[in-house]
Amino acid sequence: MISLDEKFRALEADSAPGQEVRQETGDLNTLMRGEKLDGIPVDFSHGDVDAFPPTPGSKEAFKDGFEIGGQQAYTEYRGAASIREDLAKRLGTFTGRSISADSELIITPGTQGALFMALGATVTTGTKVAVLEPDYFANRKLVKFFGGELVPIPLHYQGNPSENGPDLNRLEDAFKSGTSVLVFSTPNNPTGLVYSGSSIKTISNLAAKHHVTVIVDQLYSRMLYRGEVYTHLRACEHQPENLITIMGPSKTESLSGFRLGVAFGTSSLIDRMERLQAIVSLRAAGYNQKVLDTWFLEPAGWMEKRITDHEAIRDEMLKIFRAASLPCATPQAGSYLFPQLPALDVDPHSFIRLLRHQAGVTVTPGTEFAPGSGDSIRLNFSQDHAAAVAAAGRIVKLVNIYS
Amino acid sequence: MISLDEKFRALEADSAPGQEVRQETGDLNTLMRGEKLDGIPVDFSHGDVDAFPPTPGSKEAFKDGFEIGGQQAYTEYRGAASIREDLAKRLGTFTGRSISADSELIITPGTQGALFMALGATVTTGTKVAVLEPDYFANRKLVKFFGGELVPIPLHYQGNPSENGPDLNRLEDAFKSGTSVLVFSTPNNPTGLVYSGSSIKTISNLAAKHHVTVIVDQLYSRMLYRGEVYTHLRACEHQPENLITIMGPSKTESLSGFRLGVAFGTSSLIDRMERLQAIVSLRAAGYNQKVLDTWFLEPAGWMEKRITDHEAIRDEMLKIFRAASLPCATPQAGSYLFPQLPALDVDPHSFIRLLRHQAGVTVTPGTEFAPGSGDSIRLNFSQDHAAAVAAAGRIVKLVNIYS
Numbered sequence: 001m002i003s004l005d006e007k008f009r010a011l012e013a014d015s016a017p018g019q020e021v022r023q024e025t026g027d028l029n030t031l032m033r034g035e036k037l038d039g040i041p042v043d044f045s046h047g048d049v050d051a052f053p054p055t056p057g058s059k060e061a062f063k064d065g066f067e068i069g070g071q072q073a074y075t076e077y078r079g080a081a082s083i084r085e086d087l088a089k090r091l092g093t094f095t096g097r098s099i100s101a102d103s104e105l106i107i108t109p110g111t112q113g114a115l116f117m118a119l120g121a122t123v124t125t126g127t128k129v130a131v132l133e134p135d136y137f138a139n140r141k142l143v144k145f146f147g148g149e150l151v152p153i154p155l156h157y158q159g160n161p162s163e164n165g166p167d168l169n170r171l172e173d174a175f176k177s178g179t180s181v182l183v184f185s186t187p188n189n190p191t192g193l194v195y196s197g198s199s200i201k202t203i204s205n206l207a208a209k210h211h212v213t214v215i216v217d218q219l220y221s222r223m224l225y226r227g228e229v230y231t232h233l234r235a236c237e238h239q240p241e242n243l244i245t246i247m248g249p250s251k252t253e254s255l256s257g258f259r260l261g262v263a264f265g266t267s268s269l270i271d272r273m274e275r276l277q278a279i280v281s282l283r284a285a286g287y288n289q290k291v292l293d294t295w296f297l298e299p300a301g302w303m304e305k306r307i308t309d310h311e312a313i314r315d316e317m318l319k320i321f322r323a324a325s326l327p328c329a330t331p332q333a334g335s336y337l338f339p340q341l342p343a344l345d346v347d348p349h350s351f352i353r354l355l356r357h358q359a360g361v362t363v364t365p366g367t368e369f370a371p372g373s374g375d376s377i378r379l380n381f382s383q384d385h386a387a388a389v390a391a392a393g394r395i396v397k398l399v400n401i402y403s
Numbered sequence: 404m405i406s407l408d409e410k411f412r413a414l415e416a417d418s419a420p421g422q423e424v425r426q427e428t429g430d431l432n433t434l435m436r437g438e439k440l441d442g443i444p445v446d447f448s449h450g451d452v453d454a455f456p457p458t459p460g461s462k463e464a465f466k467d468g469f470e471i472g473g474q475q476a477y478t479e480y481r482g483a484a485s486i487r488e489d490l491a492k493r494l495g496t497f498t499g500r501s502i503s504a505d506s507e508l509i510i511t512p513g514t515q516g517a518l519f520m521a522l523g524a525t526v527t528t529g530t531k532v533a534v535l536e537p538d539y540f541a542n543r544k545l546v547k548f549f550g551g552e553l554v555p556i557p558l559h560y561q562g563n564p565s566e567n568g569p570d571l572n573r574l575e576d577a578f579k580s581g582t583s584v585l586v587f588s589t590p591n592n593p594t595g596l597v598y599s600g601s602s603i604k605t606i607s608n609l610a611a612k613h614h615v616t617v618i619v620d621q622l623y624s625r626m627l628y629r630g631e632v633y634t635h636l637r638a639c640e641h642q643p644e645n646l647i648t649i650m651g652p653s654k655t656e657s658l659s660g661f662r663l664g665v666a667f668g669t670s671s672l673i674d675r676m677e678r679l680q681a682i683v684s685l686r687a688a689g690y691n692q693k694v695l696d697t698w699f700l701e702p703a704g705w706m707e708k709r710i711t712d713h714e715a716i717r718d719e720m721l722k723i724f725r726a727a728s729l730p731c732a733t734p735q736a737g738s739y740l741f742p743q744l745p746a747l748d749v750d751p752h753s754f755i756r757l758l759r760h761q762a763g764v765t766v767t768p769g770t771e772f773a774p775g776s777g778d779s780i781r782l783n784f785s786q787d788h789a790a791a792v793a794a795a796g797r798i799v800k801l802v803n804i805y806s
Contacts, residue, residue, distance in 0.1 A: 008679075011678035013480065013678045018480070019480065046477050049473045049477075054469075065660070066462050066465075069453045070453040074452075076422060109512055109662070112685045113683065113684040138681070138682050141682050145679075256477065256689070257468070257469065257476030257477075257690045259512070259684060259685070259688035272414075275411055276411075276414065276548075278416040279515070280516065281511075281513050281515050281516040281519065281662060282515045283662070284662070285662035285691055287660040288662075288691070
């Protein structure tokens with residue numbers, strides 16, 4: 001039996017995005033070579049909602065929620081029925097399969113809340129869970145927290161687009177040998193890889209055949225770059241018996257400050273998630289829920305511009321990293337870059353602290369996403385364009401100083 | 404090992420406050436005697452924030468949070484440092500012992516979020532947890548969810564004030580035989596009992612002596628009625644090694660729609676709670692956190708008036724229940740009444756559904772608070788005064804019809 005100490009060691013969060021402020025600078029001055037680099041500090045650990053502000057109307061929608069009063073403050077645990085009603089239609093249209101607002105949709109405190117409850121509803125002591133490597137860092141922590149057993153599946157992302165994707169043979173082997181849950185993100189966090197239509201179809205077929213529950217995190221599926229195609233697993237012909245899709249308006253739409261997300265799919269799992277929500281935090285903040293009325297209803301052209309703006313930052317940063325021979329996959333969607341660093345004279349952890357201390361650049365260590373990705377760093381490039389590009393230059397400078 | 408099905412059966416939430424809307428009326432018409440009773444419907448399952456609106460300035464504080472932008476959207480998981488700084492001072496003054504804003508305080512998504520994380524940080528498979536009966540329904544569910552073993556301790560609340568309180572002999576026996584965590588609420592939910600100074604001192608001494616972790620839910624401690632005295636466990640001389648105090652502005656201050664709470668105490672437990680928050684929902688909604696800047700800083704006289712108004716409702720409802728010979732303890736704080744019903748011709752569950760269907764009165768079944776409290780119902784009387792009093796009359800009428 002795992003002790004509480006071990007359990008919480010596995011949840012170590014000092015390197016988690018946004019927590020860097022709690023780290024001590026310690027002995028950095030003895031490691032540091034040369035002077036501090038000038039430039040506007042950039043925190044690539046998360047998007048900058050001042051550079052890319054919240055969707056128009058979100059503040060007003062919150063105010064409407066507040067004015068409604070008690071009815072909006074105390075919704076059902078799964079969220080206000082009227083909001084779910086409209087949202088289910090829009091999400092059904094977007095993902096290619098209809099959703100019952102009453103039984104197949106829950107509003108959650110952020111996409112993180114949705115993931116927590118989806119895994120809590122499906123993973124217990126000894127449950128074997130397939131987790132892609134690399135993938136969103138919380139997936140692994142959640143599996144461990146609920147007592148599950150990690151079954152790592154490699155995700156190839158550094159080759160040609162046609163070769164990239166999950167190792168489907170390994171996945172099938174895992175399914176055949178008792179893995180009962182699969183959790184993954186597409187677009188992938190941290191690489192920006194979008195699973196191909198054929199990968200998604202194969203995953204759906206395999207999960208249906210082997211009775212595997214699938215939890216698919218589609219947080220970034222709206223920010224799809226030119227020429228890319230997105231395939232929704234829930235629109236496939238052969239559906240797994242148990243499928244939960246997760247989305248939220250925290251990233252592309254910059255609504256993270258409201259803590260809103262949704263999960264939709266198999267009603268028996270949504271029921272469990274609601275029971276869990278009842279003891280976790282009751283509901284997504286009542287007034288905040290009203291902001292979901294604006295989701296997928298942004299002004300004409302708004303989303304297109306947001307995507308174009310991000311694509312421009314992506315392209316310029318890629319150019320800088322590649323000019324410096326740092327391998328970096330081209331994100332097909334979302335706002336993450338996952339460049340690989342060369343061998344350095346300092347350990348990766350110290351380098352990341354130096355980046356912050358000497359260059360004013362905050363990034364997330366690759367080890368958060370896969371134990372074997374210690375030579376990579378993740379950057380959320382949803383930032384002020386010029387500041388992000390300058391910061392990418394400082395990363396390259398520091399790589400040169402320490403290699 | 405407990406299966407997921409069992410685990411989630413234990414979390415059954417159809418009778419939980421606010422979830423009644425999901426129940427089917429089913430065969431009620433065959434049970435119903437006589438006509439429906441006229442009157443404004445009252446939902447006693449939670450407070451009415453339209454009758455008792457949110458504290459002044461809360462909406463504006465949220466707006467300030469939104470205007471701050473990215474810094475407020477992405478706070479540390481434990482909450483914005485500047486908000487914690489001021490809040491720690493006010494909470495330290497209120498509870499009689501200073502609090503380190505940096506290491507001893509976490510902002511949570513509601514008091515429910517604080518309870519979830521406090522129990523998650525202290526309870527694992529096999530942990531023996533002392534739980535009072537009756538007490539807040541989620542306590543028992545949380546212990547079961549984390550795999551702990553319930554050790555029920557009777558709370559006497561129907562006698563004279565001097566006889567009321569927890570069974571301290573049973574508690575000491577439990578501590579002597581391996582119970583390592585105690586969770587309880589004072590003021591007690593559902594009875595409104597405030598633990599006496601001597602009970603609190605004894606609990607603190609016993610917990611210190613037997614190395615028991617204490618989680619004390621003080622959600623209602625600000626709404627204290629005339630002549631009552633409140634004792635903060637964390638102000639006692641002999642402190643348990645591990646103590647977490649939980650509060651929040653959802654009830655007395657009517658800020659539930661913002662989902663805000665706090666936990667403060669032993670730093671190693673606050674650390675664990677933050678690690679848990681990181682995978683549960685990242686943080687209390689960033690913009691919402693700013694509303695805590697108004698907490699404990701209400702306009703002069705505001706809190707006094709709120710208490711007087713509630714005391715008036717309490718007294719009139721008590722008069723009605725007692726005139727009908729329904730035993731009901733006098734709440735010393737908070738806004739819950741827990742009257743006991745006589746033997747009825749229908750089972751308690753059906754009676755509660757009839758109350759809703761025939762009399763427009765929603766209440767929470769006593770079984771949510773203790774397995775043996777099936778003959779009691781819980782009412783949150785933070786309602787429109789006249790409507791609440793009329794609804795109490797309809798409860799008495801229905802009791803007479805079915806007994």
